[in-house]
Amino acid sequence: MAFSLGRMLAELKIYARGNVRSREGFFFTLVFPIILILLFGAIFSGGSSGPSTVYVQNLDGGQVSTAFVSALNSTTAVVLRPAPAGVNFSQYLSSHSSTDGIVIPQGFTTDFLSNHAVNVTVYGNPASTTSAVVFGITSEIVNSFNLHGSTGVIGVSQKTAVSSSYKYIDFLVPGLIGFAALTSPMFAITNLSSTYRRDKVFKLLSLTPLTKTEWLMSKIIWYIGTTTLSFILMSLVGIYVFGAHITLNWGIGVFLVLGPFFFVSLGMLVGTISNTPESAAVVGNLVTFPMMFLSGTFFPVQSMPMYLQAIAHVLPLYYVIDGLTQVMIYGNFGAAYFDMGLVLAISLVTFALAVKFFRWRED
Amino acid sequence: MSAIEVSGLKKKYGSLQAVDGISFSVKKGEVFSLLGPNGAGKTTTIEILEGLRDKDEGTASVLGLDPWKSGYDLHKQIGVIPQGFKFLDYPTPKEAVNYYATLFGTKVDADQMLKRVILDEAKNIWFQNLSGGQKQKLGMALSLVNDPQVVFLDEPTTGLDPQARRAVWEVIRKLKAEGRTVMLTTHYLEEAEVLADRVAIMNHGKIVAMGTTDEIESKYGSGQRMVVKAKDDLLRYLKENTKLEVDGDGSTVTVFLRDKNDAMVALGAIEESGAGWDDLTVRKDRLEDVFLRLVGETGDEEAGAR
């Protein structure tokens, strides 16, 4: 009964095809993650659709710089807020949870009038559309000033602003990825294990050379795929709609593999230890629902009361989401290694138990 | 060597003795049918032979293998359609056959295979949209992918319309013509009669009769019977005035004929009774008559249905 890649892939192919053809499969893989992030992002990010706030530090104060600021102000796409001249602008931005700002240097008016080259600096987050808009607008206004005066005097330089104060959306993205890694395999697999038993599909499969390990592996691979897809979709929405800060690195990949690996195994374990489809659903919900809400999916665990935090720390999903948060936001691999190790260990145990207790046939 | 060998087989579910010490053997190339009402223990028996269930007592061997212990090897040589065959919702028959072929590591021409089970017209329809008969035929195709020597069919035509039933029968006949051993369970008398070389009638976990249809009819039948269309007044008259063995259901009266003299007595008595009658026939017991006698009409109202 050696593991056969060919059989595993055949099983993966027929399962994938079923998911692509079924409406539920399509909905839960592609539409649901987007709805989730739009919904929670919109509710908790406090309406991001209005004009974005841009801080302007005018270190010059002369007549040209004043005209420049009012030109910026006349565009409706941005709302300008003055920043005091004496502060470190970069720090000022992050303390205001913003990444977008413009600095007009000292001597701007004099340089402009005497045809000396001078630069305005645009701060922004390269991953954010807002920053792109601010940069575009600034460049346009610079162009019009250059046309009216002597050409090519004003330049635009860009600086990356890294906000050290994180926004809700930054926590929401890893939380929702964890949510997707949990719910889609758990619900699908517990449901599958009971309907397959009812319809005797497992009996049928037991009559073929397909092994339980091959069957389970094919499901794990499929859900690694869908979770990765959810990750891509939710990250894109998070970044481009809500200006989330996401750092891409290999650590994310580790959790995109471990999460589904664990939850497919857990779903199968739940499905097999319960005798009837009804009890499988009940046990499945008992396992899934606390994790859905208490593991940091919708709110950072740190913001919850202490006793709920204590509960969170025994929920496996907490470590998936914490690990994702560590690598995606803080780039803190030290903490993430612990999460990876822990999730890997419980995944291996759960997988082994699922294969052991999962029976094709009865005695 | 027999293809299937069963001796003293028993299986209990809790306190229910589902299979109660049955023995039979099936020769290679034979079509053998377990015939019995619902709950007789047919599925339990066939699942034990397929290696899907463990037995409690007795011995069972298929192609010389213990089905439970050597299931993984046995399954490469047998084909199975479980009762109420269901598959995944979305594959088409063609995809399903190719999937099975990969699982068994064999090369199969899916189109050819589907033609063999008369399903080529539906080969690209999702399983969930196939008719009952088409689903059953896909079950046949899948069970044949590994070119099995023995094919197990558990109630292959239950719930099918007569036309679909006949199509499935045609495929079963092909299996026999190809020299495969077929074990078939059914609660339709006609199915066993038409398809099987030998039949075992099963009731309450026991085999109550076994042999070819002819053997069963002559061994368990009461021989000739006279059936006449008449009301119960004739039945009463015959009971009171003759020593004949009689039975009636309100619209027909049956006289079981032990010898030729019984026939003469019966005719005379019917004439003397003055009761109204019509449509008198004399015929041999059929499998149906034996079945109803051994299993009882209460067993399953569908059992005698044609």
Ligand SMILES: Nc1ncnc2c1ncn2[C@@H]1O[C@H](COP(=O)(O)OP(=O)(O)O)[C@@H](O)[C@H]1O
């Ligand atoms: N898994 C099971 N657990 C408990 N009882 C069962 C089980 N399977 C079948 N039975 C019972 O065993 C008896 C025989 O069932 P079965 O073998 O399915 O008969 P058949 O196939 O002839 O209808 C029935 O009374 C049925 O209710």
Ligand SMILES: [Mg+2]
């Ligand atoms: Mg049955």
